[in-house]
Amino acid sequence: MVDKKGFKAGYVAVLGRPNVGKSTLINQVLQQKLSIVSHKPQTTRHQILAIYHNPKGQIVFLDTPGIHNQKKTALNKQLNQTARSSAQEVDVILHLVEAGQWHDEDRRATEIVMSGGGQKILVINKVDLVDEKSELLPFVDNILINFSYDEVFYISALKNKQVDHLVSRLLNMLPESPPLYDPSFISDRSTRFFVSELIREQLTLRFHQELPYSLTVTIDAYEPEESITHIHATIWVEREQQKRIIIGRGGAAIKQVGVKARAEIEDFIQSRVNLKLWVKIKSAWTDDQQALDGLGYKEP
Ligand SMILES: Nc1nc2c(ncn2[C@@H]2O[C@H](COP(=O)(O)OP(=O)(O)OP(=O)(O)O)[C@@H](O)[C@H]2O)c(=O)[nH]1
Numbered sequence: 139m140v141d142k143k144g145f146k147a148g149y150v151a152v153l154g155r156p157n158v159g160k161s162t163l164i165n166q167v168l169q170q171k172l173s174i175v176s177h178k179p180q181t182t183r184h185q186i187l188a189i190y191h192n193p194k195g196q197i198v199f200l201d202t203p204g205i206h207n208q209k210k211t212a213l214n215k216q217l218n219q220t221a222r223s224s225a226q227e228v229d230v231i232l233h234l235v236e237a238g239q240w241h242d243e244d245r246r247a248t249e250i251v252m253s254g255g256g257q258k259i260l261v262i263n264k265v266d267l268v269d270e271k272s273e274l275l276p277f278v279d280n281i282l283i284n285f286s287y288d289e290v291f292y293i294s295a296l297k298n299k300q301v302d303h304l305v306s307r308l309l310n311m312l313p314e315s316p317p318l319y320d321p322s323f324i325s326d327r328s329t330r331f332f333v334s335e336l337i338r339e340q341l342t343l344r345f346h347q348e349l350p351y352s353l354t355v356t357i358d359a360y361e362p363e364e365s366i367t368h369i370h371a372t373i374w375v376e377r378e379q380q381k382r383i384i385i386g387r388g389g390a391a392i393k394q395v396g397v398k399a400r401a402e403i404e405d406f407i408q409s410r411v412n413l414k415l416w417v418k419i420k421s422a423w424t425d426d427q428q429a430l431d432g433l434g435y436k437e438p
């Protein structure tokens with residue numbers, strides 16, 4: 139397979155404002171939950187490589203944090219910077235926009251997309267939410283009047299509509315090249331990273347109304363044994379009040395989060411898991427570059 143003539147391989151960055159479905163698309167293509175997803179904006183916080191393998195080629199996707207206009211904490215700045223640097227030195231940029239929904243942040247995202255290298259595809263996602271598809275034509279025309287893209291696709295990442303079509307087009311667009319990664323490789327991130335993300339996903343899903351973005355998760359111990367893996371994790375928050383919410387009355391809330399996260403982790407690592415969670419306070423970490431670095435928010 140490796141030295142077959144005509145094999146294609148390259149990098150594809152997936153960009154767009156928060157919540158447009160970037161991570162959902164990548165998970166759909168890979169048929170695996172590599173990137174956590176929620177209905178809350180700014181779910182993805184790190185650039186994540188997700189590698190799609192196929193007999194005809196290899197697509198190295200870069201999932202990125204949503205491009206936003208939020209107030210300028212160190213975390214917010216870092217998220218946009220991560221997206222901006224992902225746009226450089228890729229072969230193709232997929233710019234996701236939600237069907238019929240154009241916000242200020244989409245304009246900001248477009249500027250970052252246009253500043254990047256490579257070919258640019260405008261991807262209109264969530265078309266399943268639009269009944270009258272013809273309404274999308276003027277919507278897209280309005281974008282194309284101001285910005286120039288090489289191609290336009292209409293997809294539903296969630297319902298898997300036109301995703302195959304997009305993937306085969308991407309394979310065509312990539313340069314001829316031997317594979318960039320070993321076929322056994324699906325991501326540049328460690329298992330520990332995915333485990334911490336699966337815990338953060340459950341926290342985001344459960345506490346999205348009570349808590350702002352000020353929580354993160356670190357893995358303190360990861361010890362696989364023959365029949366079970368022991369995992370100790372710390373949930374970092376900024377305030378005592380947030381800690382109380384997460385723990386819940388008599389520890390009920392954190393217990394439920396633990397049960398759900400454990401099931402997701404067991405699915406991901408294919409092993410039984412003994413999960414222990416702690417909640418600790420690190421004040422104002424979202425606005426402190428040193429604390430961010432300590433919690434793993436440096437570029438890999
Ligand atoms: N109806 C519909 N919902 C979708 C589609 N794609 C994604 N979603 C939903 O949109 C929400 C956001 O999806 P994500 O994949 O987390 O979005 P994202 O762009 O990665 O968001 P950030 O990481 O916050 O930038 C989730 O609730 C998804 O289920 C789609 O094609 N149709």
Ligand SMILES: [Mg+2]
Nearest residue numbers: 160161181182
């Ligand atoms: Mg995401």
